[in-house]
Amino acid sequence: MVSILGISAFYHDSAACLVVDGEIVAAAQEERFTRVKHDHNFPLNAARYCLSEAKLTVDELDYVGFYDKPLLKFDRLLETYLDYAPAGFSSFLKALPLWMKEKLWMPDLIRTELAKAGGEEDERAAKKLGKKFQWKLLFGDHHESHAASAFYPSPFEEAAILTIDGVGEWATSSMGIGKGNELILLKELRFPDSLGLLYSAFTFYTGFKVNSGEYKVMGLAPYGEPKYVPIIKDKLLEVRDDGSLKMNHKYFSYAHGLRMTNGAFDKLFGGAPRKPESSITQKEMDLARSIQAITEEVMLKMTKYAYKETGMKKLSMAGGVALNCVANGRILREVPFEEIWIQPAAGDAGGALGIALAIWHRYLAKPRLSPEAAGTWRSARAENKGRKSNVESNGDYQAAKKDLTAYADGMKGSYLGPQYSEAEIESFLQSRQVPYEKYSRVELPAMVAELLAAGKIIGLHQGRMEFGPRALGGRSIIGDPRSPEMQSAMNLKIKYRESFRPFAPSVLREKVAEWFELDADSPYMLLVADVAKSQRRTITAAEEARWGIDKLNVKRSEIPAVTHVDYSARIQTVRRETNPLYWEIIEAFRKKTGCPVVVNTSFNVRGEPIVCTPEDSYRCFMRTEMDFLVLETCLLDKKAQPEFREEKNWRSEFTLD
Numbered sequence: 001m002v003s004i005l006g007i008s009a010f011y012h013d014s015a016a017c018l019v020v021d022g023e024i025v026a027a028a029q030e031e032r033f034t035r036v037k038h039d040h041n042f043p044l045n046a047a048r049y050c051l052s053e054a055k056l057t058v059d060e061l062d063y064v065g066f067y068d069k070p071l072l073k074f075d076r077l078l079e080t081y082l083d084y085a086p087a088g089f090s091s092f093l094k095a096l097p098l099w100m101k102e103k104l105w106m107p108d109l110i111r112t113e114l115a116k117a118g119g120e121e122d123e124r125a126a127k128k129l130g131k132k133f134q135w136k137l138l139f140g141d142h143h144e145s146h147a148a149s150a151f152y153p154s155p156f157e158e159a160a161i162l163t164i165d166g167v168g169e170w171a172t173s174s175m176g177i178g179k180g181n182e183l184i185l186l187k188e189l190r191f192p193d194s195l196g197l198l199y200s201a202f203t204f205y206t207g208f209k210v211n212s213g214e215y216k217v218m219g220l221a222p223y224g225e226p227k228y229v230p231i232i233k234d235k236l237l238e239v240r241d242d243g244s245l246k247m248n249h250k251y252f253s254y255a256h257g258l259r260m261t262n263g264a265f266d267k268l269f270g271g272a273p274r275k276p277e278s279s280i281t282q283k284e285m286d287l288a289r290s291i292q293a294i295t296e297e298v299m300l301k302m303t304k305y306a307y308k309e310t311g312m313k314k315l316s317m318a319g320g321v322a323l324n325c326v327a328n329g330r331i332l333r334e335v336p337f338e339e340i341w342i343q344p345a346a347g348d349a350g351g352a353l354g355i356a357l358a359i360w361h362r363y364l365a366k367p368r369l370s371p372e373a374a375g376t377w378r379s380a381r382a383e384n385k386g387r388k389s390n391v392e393s394n395g396d397y398q399a400a401k402k403d404l405t406a407y408a409d410g411m412k413g414s415y416l417g418p419q420y421s422e423a424e425i426e427s428f429l430q431s432r433q434v435p436y437e438k439y440s441r442v443e444l445p446a447m448v449a450e451l452l453a454a455g456k457i458i459g460l461h462q463g464r465m466e467f468g469p470r471a472l473g474g475r476s477i478i479g480d481p482r483s484p485e486m487q488s489a490m491n492l493k494i495k496y497r498e499s500f501r502p503f504a505p506s507v508l509r510e511k512v513a514e515w516f517e518l519d520a521d522s523p524y525m526l527l528v529a530d531v532a533k534s535q536r537r538t539i540t541a542a543e544e545a546r547w548g549i550d551k552l553n554v555k556r557s558e559i560p561a562v563t564h565v566d567y568s569a570r571i572q573t574v575r576r577e578t579n580p581l582y583w584e585i586i587e588a589f590r591k592k593t594g595c596p597v598v599v600n601t602s603f604n605v606r607g608e609p610i611v612c613t614p615e616d617s618y619r620c621f622m623r624t625e626m627d628f629l630v631l632e633t634c635l636l637d638k639k640a641q642p643e644f645r646e647e648k649n650w651r652s653e654f655t656l657d
């Protein structure tokens, strides 16, 4: 047995992932345990959890992989600062102590930190004796880690690979080919030219937080007009036919400064950046729409080029920009790739998974589907088809492949985090004297569906926690999408976030084509498509003429709560094989109402990491105006709950994102 722990840390969204004999056994982001959103510290809690899932100790690991190369990153910082000296000197001085103290000493740091996962005694031993664990420590290249996370768990035997993010060591985007267990990167775009950093610059300028507010810019875009596209193309960048960029760095300061844009940028767009939390005007909406249009153009060019250059029929993607699901939907519709698959933890957290799989397939040269690893696929397939798999006897990848459907990837639906047993949940509820009703697994879906149909908003905590930024029915808040009031109710009373933000639908895979202009799996909510014409409502000329945020108040379809102002929806398709209880709840809702769709938003409030434990879920339930909470098969009614008292105002606990 070979066990590999992958780690990403010290930049944004730290995570750990455990791969045992090629199978992804567990993966989680550190933020879910520490309750600090995008926690960038060493993922000690996540590593501990991953080890416990496989009942391993730190000493029993064979390899530990870190997702990028700190020395190369330092090299980039140093060179960039020198290039821009003296302008870059102050930020260089600011960054230097951290690099000297932590990042350059990474091997020691990782050993010492991981020793803590083995208990205090180990930590002391590691410090005192420079304890040598038996495992080997390997460092990957940032974009190779993204590429490995994009390709190895994908359902494709061979595919083109595209990674796009802000920046790793030097690369900001890379293109390559994956075939069996081989992965080659053919081309890269280098810092400071970066689609991710360009998007982040506009995220900053429109008053949102860099590295987390990008989603809001994408959500805001449909309210605006692309009126800044000409000026962006004229002044800020050149987009080449292969999708590579040449940016005019006169307008940006991220290469040498501590902010994204500068005075020249402000002048170009008529003023200073919007102050966070101040009101959003038409200008921000138009800027959002414009940068989104540019991003889609670049991503379409990149993927068309990858299609031509690689000759591959499938595409797999990762890197933070691959979370731009509006662009992904267009790639699926407009680029001739037959299928696309996107790593659900596309950001840097997914690097932990990428490096672990890269060690297994590239460093150890293990085949893509060993008989053991095929187990993951086999079980999904066997459940799906309800017949005995022939893989079991011969472990043959080709034989398995015939029956694979797009969902049958190596990610287990991305349900890779902690799960809490019925017994653990009941003992938690009883210890707190929390009133609840216990249902049988068979009764529960119909009960939840009835509550949904009655307009109730429900917290759903069941099964393993999701890996990656989206909640997929394991830690979700769900509601009735047919209700015109649901969107603002959920935004304002439950999530305490901006009212313009759209909600996403979870739909039965079997019914997706009847309700949306999509007939493919989108298990990770990473594809956007329009609501089907047959489900749309004819709107009046007066409704059509509404402007900006006011567009929100128009009922555009039978499922207004998940229909964005441009009729688009960020779709999650649900299969029974991957998440049985969630599928059954939606199916029960369909039987009751005829609608195979529910609203699905992550189980958290604004600024809070998604809930992990039953305690996190109960706390979030009590702090908000959610009506019911499902903890596995226990159902909690808000009205029956005792008063929930907290010493301090919880809203001060989370920094707004």
Ligand SMILES: [Fe+2]
Residues within 6 Å of the ligand: 142, 146, 165, 166, 167, 168, 319, 320, 347, 348
């Ligand atoms: Fe990255």
